[in-house]
Amino acid sequence: MKERTLERRRRLEEVLRRRQPDLTVLMENVHKPHNLSAILRTCDAVGILQAHAVNPTGGVPTFNETSGGSHKWVYLEVHPTTEAAFRHLRERGFSVYATALKEGARDYREVDYTRPTAIVLGAEKWGVSEEALALADGLIHIPMLGMVQSLNVSVAAAVILFEAQRQRLQAGLYDRPRLDPELYQKILEDWLRK
């Protein structure tokens, strides 16, 4: 193999060894390409292997240059309904926390993100659906100390995911491969083809 090819393989393996199969987001009807793109880019930076989306109004998620190419490296699974997405995540052992601007939602810093965790993010206009709020294991919010009631959705995603990164760095979860060897090999081969 040429030196460049070896170098690239080393880089892919380095990143893959840090991927976290038990941390994810569920984007519920997030539709603006620059928001979707910024969220996937953040997912890549905190080591998310696969993100999830549900898009009740139909249509395939689209990305723009804001993704920085991250949609190549973070798998995105699109579910037909919110209920189907929750079922999928629960079957795989995730606790599902929905972001909510309501009174009574917990401060996002109180959650233990070292356990299998999925974060539900809501539509730019309407937020997380009533259905998802009802299905969730818990509601979380980021403290807002100003005049405006909510953050941009890609900003909110990042604030929560970097708290998760902080906790997982501290717990050593990026120090050893988290994927089982068979899945690791399958993904490496897929990445090498990109």
Add this chain to the structure above:
Amino acid sequence: MKERTLERRRRLEEVLRRRQPDLTVLMENVHKPHNLSAILRTCDAVGILQAHAVNPTGGVPTFNETSGGSHKWVYLEVHPTTEAAFRHLRERGFSVYATALKEGARDYREVDYTRPTAIVLGAEKWGVSEEALALADGLIHIPMLGMVQSLNVSVAAAVILFEAQRQRLQAGLYDRPRLDPELYQKILEDWLRK
């Protein structure tokens, strides 16, 4: 006064009592309206009184609906050059940290944001200028554990500013008014007119 007027004044005062005159950002040639807007919205949420921008290529910063109206509540001062912006901040006692993707930049979580702090954010394409990197008191970066080298600028701003919020909440800096009474009154009057 009508009940509604009193209610609004109470709300404005509540927010103004949490404003932090000694925390800010300097946006160096950040030009996309949705990034600028998302950054100001985050500034509002962490209690920034006034943000700073420098725009060497000329032109006035523009906002879009992503701001959620926050540009009404966060003052923005535009400086003609990076050097002028640094001088302005230094004269007011700020330590200025530049975000940088270089080796050797400190992890952003290691900085003490309870002291007077300004964060320099760079252009979408080119990042923070060499000039600003050289002038800065320190370089900080957010750990990137994936394939992509950098975050969206409004995302990076939020990750750092919510770490600052965390530290300032813990230090009780939102519990008592931080503006001197004269400035407080002046701003309250300005806000009441909006």
